[in-house]
Amino acid sequence: MENWSPKEKKILQKYFTNTQANVFGLVNLPEVIKGTLFSRYSRSGKNLRRLFLDEFWQQDQLRQILPQRNNYENLNISRAENFYERVLIGYGDDSVAELGGAHIALENISVLATKSFEEHRLGLSFLEKSTRYVYFDQRDKNGHYRYYRPPKIIRSPFAHLYQQTADNLFDTYSHLVHELQPALRRLFPGDENDPAYRFSIRAKACDLARPLLPLATLTNMGIYGNGRAFEYLITTLLASPLGEVRLFTQAINKELRKIIPAFVKRATNEKGQQYRQYLQKRQQRLTRWQHQWQTKSPTGKVAVQLVNFDHQAEEKVLRAIAYPWSNLPMHQLKRKISQMKPADRQRLFHDYLADRQNRFHKPGRALEEAYFAFEISADWGVYKDLMRHRILSRYHQIFSNQYGYRIPPYLRPAGLLAPYRRAMDQAQEVQVKIAKEMPVVSQYLVTHGAINHFYIRLNLREAVHLVELRSQRQGHPWYRQVAQEIGRQITAKLPLLGKYIFPFLDNHDYNLERLAAFRKVMKKARNKNIVPFPEN
Numbered sequence: 114m115e116n117w118s119p120k121e122k123k124i125l126q127k128y129f130t131n132t133q134a135n136v137f138g139l140v141n142l143p144e145v146i147k148g149t150l151f152s153r154y155s156r157s158g159k160n161l162r163r164l165f166l167d168e169f170w171q172q173d174q175l176r177q178i179l180p181q182r183n184n185y186e187n188l189n190i191s192r193a194e195n196f197y198e199r200v201l202i203g204y205g206d207d208s209v210a211e212l213g214g215a216h217i218a219l220e221n222i223s224v225l226a227t228k229s230f231e232e233h234r235l236g237l238s239f240l241e242k243s244t245r246y247v248y249f250d251q252r253d254k255n256g257h258y259r260y261y262r263p264p265k266i267i268r269s270p271f272a273h274l275y276q277q278t279a280d281n282l283f284d285t286y287s288h289l290v291h292e293l294q295p296a297l298r299r300l301f302p303g304d305e306n307d308p309a310y311r312f313s314i315r316a317k318a319c320d321l322a323r324p325l326l327p328l329a330t331l332t333n334m335g336i337y338g339n340g341r342a343f344e345y346l347i348t349t350l351l352a353s354p355l356g357e358v359r360l361f362t363q364a365i366n367k368e369l370r371k372i373i374p375a376f377v378k379r380a381t382n383e384k385g386q387q388y389r390q391y392l393q394k395r396q397q398r399l400t401r402w403q404h405q406w407q408t409k410s411p412t413g414k415v416a417v418q419l420v421n422f423d424h425q426a427e428e429k430v431l432r433a434i435a436y437p438w439s440n441l442p443m444h445q446l447k448r449k450i451s452q453m454k455p456a457d458r459q460r461l462f463h464d465y466l467a468d469r470q471n472r473f474h475k476p477g478r479a480l481e482e483a484y485f486a487f488e489i490s491a492d493w494g495v496y497k498d499l500m501r502h503r504i505l506s507r508y509h510q511i512f513s514n515q516y517g518y519r520i521p522p523y524l525r526p527a528g529l530l531a532p533y534r535r536a537m538d539q540a541q542e543v544q545v546k547i548a549k550e551m552p553v554v555s556q557y558l559v560t561h562g563a564i565n566h567f568y569i570r571l572n573l574r575e576a577v578h579l580v581e582l583r584s585q586r587q588g589h590p591w592y593r594q595v596a597q598e599i600g601r602q603i604t605a606k607l608p609l610l611g612k613y614i615f616p617f618l619d620n621h622d623y624n625l626e627r628l629a630a631f632r633k634v635m636k637k638a639r640n641k642n643i644v645p646f647p648e649n
């Protein structure tokens with residue numbers, strides 16, 4: 114945590130619910146500044162309060178806006194608080210708890226813990242420091258790499274082994290992320306004076322070194338959400354098996370009580386406790402089953418497998434397209450649709466889906482009628498990126514290094530393959546060893562490059578969003594492959610609809626995939642006088 118000067122502290126006290134803790138809320142600020150601050154998390158190594166002081170406080174413009182916005186003197190806030198007390202606690206009318214929200218920052222939280230928060234979907238928006246753009250080899254004041262040391266492991270005989278393994282991963286990460294850049298410049302020569310070129314080399318090196326980062330890596334994240342969503346988040350995560358998650362959740366609860374107290378009261382009252390007991394008991398009951406579902410020879414191969422799909426997908430989508438344009442009851446419409454000739458069906462699909470100019474033009478809701486389920490075996494980094502899609506139903510197995518790991522390209526020509534393998538082999542061996550005694554906390558040593566299994570179920574409309582977005586050129590090549598494969602497999606199951614469904618799926622391979630995107634940003638930045646890629 115930074116040591117603020119007395120002047121800085123005075124400023125911060127006005128806009129943040131505390132100045133020292135890792136969890137804090139943003140108050141008395143225009144929405145546009147709160148949003149901008151959170152979005153800066155993604156590309157910056159700085160903490161949010163430092164960003165605020167460096168980039169926003171100094172602007173005279175802000176000083177002018179603020180006094181007009183935070184004058185609550187003449188408002189009867191307690192009357193409104195009483196209303197919420199009556200409606201929420203008294204009548205349990207949950208929807209009114211969605212009518213207010215808060216921005217909460219979580220800093221120095223492990224990557225593993227962030228997933229517990231991000232697994233929540235409705236009513237919450239997340240922004241997280243990106244492993245694809247920011248270096249993660251900074252050290253703390255004591256010269257230690259910035260990763261979480263779970264008390265349970267630190268108090269155990271594994272303490273030394275855990276820290277030595279994580280240190281080795283970070284040493285190797287640091288070596289790779291910097292040493293790869295000259296090698297990439299030789300492989301992909303470009304104009305050194307072009308910031309977009311320099312930044313795409315740096316970003317490529319971040320992508321290639323990222324597999325080494327363990328889930329213990331400390332990061333920053335912002336959550337914006339409505340009161341109801343926060344209440345549910347707190348209620349459920351206080352039952353998390355991870356102590357770190359429980360601590361952060363308690364801190365969120367504390368800070369929200371300074372901003373929207375009336376909205377989150379039930380998270381920790383008797384009702385909240387009952388809910389938690391229900392979750393904990395379910396967890397205990399299911400734990401007893403798990404020994405039946407283990408193999409002694411776990412395998413891991415990168416794969417995307419369609420495990421379930423709707424054989425009537427096209428029929429159901431056609432019915433949903435037609436329904437709003439008909440006055441027939443569904444059972445009659447169903448019969449009519451079932452009698453349609455293939456050429457007419459195709460024409461109807463065309464009429465429904467034609468003329469999308471780009472991926473932002475969403476297809477209609479009729480596509481939500483068809484479902485597909487995939488098991489994905491891929492590096493953990495792919496899980497990290499795909500799980501952020503809130504419309505998916507997604508399930509993962511306990512994270513592990515036991516299935517092996519992926520090897521990024523270009524390490525061999527750069528002479529960096531051997532140190533990569535050594536660090537990953539050690540992480541595999543040690544994590545598996547710790548997992549035998551402490552499976553939950555051993556997950557902190559799982560690496561971004563470790564192959565893991567997860568399962569997603571999605572409707573066709575979300576599939577269009579996911580496949581088109583995640584196959585875009587600037588995406589990480591490993592999740593692009595998964596998105597492209599999902600697209601291919603869905604298309605193959607839709608003989609008539611297939612040709613219209615993913616017009617913006619990008620199947621090309623690129624070398625410096627983010628160069629074009631950075632050039633575009635540079636062009637816009639020059640026009641609008643903003644700094645596109647802060648290099649910290």
Ligand SMILES: Cc1cc2nc3c(=O)[nH]c(=O)nc-3n(C[C@H](O)[C@H](O)[C@H](O)COP(=O)(O)OP(=O)(O)OC[C@H]3O[C@@H](n4cnc5c(N)ncnc54)[C@H](O)[C@@H]3O)c2cc1C
Pocket residue numbers: 155156236237238239240241242243501502503504505578582583587588
């Ligand atoms: C190239 C790239 C770089 C990225 N970099 C970062 C990064 O640095 N840091 C980071 O944290 N994330 C990053 N992300 C992830 C991104 O922020 C999203 O979390 C992710 O794309 C999934 O969310 P979504 O908005 O695309 O849609 P989904 O969650 O899949 O939802 C589908 C659609 O539903 C609607 N929707 C869903 N939820 C809401 C809501 N609450 N309010 C309004 N509409 C909603 C939207 O229309 C949305 O497009 C990156 C993604 C990409 C593709």
